[in-house]
Amino acid sequence: MTIPAPSQADLDWAMALASRHRRPAELHDAGVAELAAAGGVLRRAEDGESVTNAVLLAAHDLLHTQVPYQLGGSSLRRLAEFLVGRGVVPKPGDYEGRWWLWWPKCGRGPCRDCGKTRSLTRYSARFGNEYRYLCGRCRSAERQQIAQQAGRLLAMQDPRQPASTPAPTTLTPSIQAPAGSTSVPSPSGRDWESYVIRLDELLGALGWAGFDLPEEWDSDFDPQEGALLFATLWRGDGGLDVQYSPHQQILALQPFDDVTGDWPDSYSLLKDSIEVPVAPSGQQAVTAVAAAAGQAGLLDATHVRVADSAPPEAAQAFTLRRIRRIFQPAAAFRQLPLPDLLREVTENEWLNAYLEWVVGMTGHDVAPDIVPDAAALGIAAWCWRNNTAVEDHHLESDVLMARVNIAVTRITQQHVCPVEGIDWDGLKNDLTDPQSALPDGTPVCSLFGSGWTEVAATVTAELDRWRHLDHEVLGPETTLILMSIGGSTSYTESWWGQGRWLTICRRVIDDATAAGLPLPPPYDQRGPDALLADLDAPDEVPAPVLDWLIDLPDAGVHGPRGLRMHPVTRPPQHCWDPYWLTDGNPSPGPRTMSARPPGVAP
Template sequence: MTIPALSPADVDAAIALASSRGRPVNVHSAGVAELAAALGVLRCTENGQSVTDAVLLAAHDLLYAQAPRHLGDSSMRRLAAVLLGRGVVPKPGDYEGQWWLWWPKSGHGPCRDCGKSRSLTRYSARFGNDYRYLCARCRADERQQIAEQAGRLREMLAPPVAAHPAHMPAPVTGSHPTEAAPANGTGAAIPPPSDRDWETYATRLEGLLAAVGWAGFDLPQEWDIDFDAQEGALLFATLWRGDGGVDVEYLPHQGVLALQHFDDVTGEWPEAYSLLEDGIEISVSGSGEQAVTAVEAAAGEAGLLDAAHVLVADTAPEEAKQEFTLRRVRRIFQPAADFRQLPLGELLREVTETEWLSAYLDWVVGMDGRDVAPDIVPDAAAPGVAAWCWRNNTAVEDHHLDTDVLMARVNIAVTRITQQHICPIEGIDWDSIKDALMDPQWALADGTPVHSLFGPGWAEVAATVTAELDRWRQLDHEVLGPETTLILMSIGGSTSYTDSWWGQGRWRSICRRIIADAIAAGLPLPPPYDQQGPDALLADLDAPDEVPESVLDWLIDPPRAGDRTPRGLRMHHVTRPLRHRWDPYWLSDSIP
């Protein structure tokens, strides 16, 4: 490439970048001139000078060649953003297939399909597609084409009408149709469903379970099916998240979805445990949106949308307890070993030698979160990021705001931001979280800029939060990979530190219990809900940062009611997570 005239700043930046990789360098060291040249190209581009696409790409490739493991380097990301704006996007296998780790998740530039310069989003390499940047219109067209292709394929592969398969494949895509008509109670036989009916039921069931799928459960590719002339159709399966199981039964003619206790009656799953103690029946005969909301609410109250807390039975043999612990370690770190293409033992040695990460593992994962199952739960990872990159290990606590209510409102605002940048497939977008938290326009629901709340202390808060986010980004990209990082953040968001935080699946049921106990104690609801009633308060607490401060204060610490003191978020035992038990009773000495 044509090398621009190097400035001393380019050389100094190149030396600093090379030195950050653990080797002493100076201006004469191998590779420093190339790094300085690449950084000079970036400088020229950002100063508005004319630089060709070829030179930009060559500069990017120089940085990559000098440090292929330093995938999160800001210079590479900035060059990638410029290239995206010019329509230059790597092929799927370029840069060892890992270019998406530093290429921006969203940006502005020519769409791959229509060629028009628009806002773009990167979509994952799933279902036979490559990583690609599309505008919203072309993404909608793509989804429609996939749906049409799937429909044609199902028609081609559909079995004869007279023969029903033992399992019905779940459709790839589709809308959420209304329920079939419930049995009318007249005793008239229900006609057997057609193949298209079964597909409709399966599509509907996938839509009902959307929140459960987002919470990390694997929805089956095939549903077991059955039919009874009086009860109608039945679709059923066991849903798994790690070693935790839940049995699902769906009766579309009855308009009922049942979530049930998993029981390993065949002995095929010795490492499994049930994530439900009691069964739940949910009416889903209403409109599509109402039914989906009902399932999400029931699953949230049952703890299925949060990370699972699992204890080993005290009666289990010591070797079983040790194996349970080792299995947990493998489930956390095997994805990282695969990401790094290292043996698990070598990966674990590197992790334990990283002092700061080792401290997080000892306290958050090994002590406070020792019973949290190692699964990817995006809505648990969000408060994990908020807790350990905002509130802890930073200067936020040193500059505690005037009231706990105000701190809670800021915590909620941080959690909202992290929720927007966590994907169970692609991982955590640390840079977008950082940009959002450091944006001067970032404000609470009432319009108050967050930085103004901290006054002169904001500079220290911003510096320490940025450092913490950057540290996790580097660990994510260089050491752990997106899957293990998500697991660690899911555990971090499921400790006693966050068990009363907004954002968890049980939030509404926690608020409902606090309200009910306060009413039972004779405590009036805070205005205006003393007139509007508890249902209105519960609905508005879905966004607790938008209610008046006096209401949130009431929820955290309700006032006394005569000789009784109802408990709020700070002290109520309902905030404690539900716990499950793994009991390998077949290994007990008392079993003959």
């Protein structure tokens, strides 16, 4: 495939670029004309002209084979981004098997498996897979498929496993020391693969909550202790250390300590270590890890403030860093310089009001991360309960209002994806659907009577407003961040849908029983554990039970508190105290941006 001859402007551009790297006598050497030709193709594609996939690929290959990387690398990477966007991806052995070095890690285009145009991530060639670009949903399905296939394979290969025993959901190699031996046999490559697959399973709840799960884990082996996988997980500037000991069957979540000083803006998301017993297969351990992470607040948005011991300039540095992390994705989405994007945002009166009140005041300590369940609460709070006619038609009891809030949150959760963003159209259809009902079958619209028309209209207007901002101004990432902050303020800290929900309920129950208050029927007979289990779905318990949880009606003025007033609903707080501010030194600037945790936007 030949590509069009370059224009004079393309030649001038290539000569100017080459002059930065070569002496004048070398400007007509091989590579400059090819750079001009490939650059012309790239320019036309960027200008929106019709350029075929074959021509784009030919321009890419011309740069790869004929132009030194230091000269054509930028154009090579940009052409690769265009190709990914059109679903053109190299085979594993193409370009000496090293194409992944310059092809983008993330992009947007047709997913290899489902074919839908979505946000894509490139996944590495391990466990027998090739390098491939997948959307978040297909990656999740792939993980499950790998685990299921591995379990079936092991079941066929292990003659000791009875035929009536269901195949395990993951690879489960022999992890016990041989009889009479005091040491653990060294794991095979297949064993290590099984450990990583299981670890990904165990940490699924943290992955959904916005933590970057590594594609590669550090590992070690000791003949006495067995295998060990470990890494630091990051969400924004917050970190925690993970250690998985498959032979000991222990998963440990530990405080992060920046002992090397490589992450000056970081802070630990844990104060104490958490150890969870985990079997080599099965859902029970996955649930136990999620429960432990939820109890520690790791599944909710992080609340962080500047340390009291930090100098005055720390507050300003913290605010500026937070603004960049909120709006840098929007600037990239719009392809605008950040100051231009911020100027447009401040000129939007309605959005600016949300930013001042929700983000700047009630949510001033919420870290700007994408936490899907928090975003769902944000939508329920600010597109349903607030800024609409819902409060004008407040239902007859707080219990009934709570049931509707939970129903709205359940619906919203189905339309929030950390990869795809928020499906505003689907959300609008479901929230205003006359058939939408509580668990007992009561239509939500019937509860508002004649006021439903106004409720539906104002909810629709609010969702449409956010849809416009998402699609035209902010982009999906910044919108998710803003909604995650909106779902993490004092307004929603006692709502169902957060990761700490059962921990909060447990504390209310324990305080009530310690004070001698009777549990509501039928749990006065069934006991507190049964009540806690049923409160996982609080909209399905009898109304007197939910009413008891909200206010503890028999507690008295000085008695224990229910959900409405209990201090346990306040989320854990973390301190931001970067060492470069504690000694009066200025911010290291570029060093902070270059030496940052994976996935942290400067």
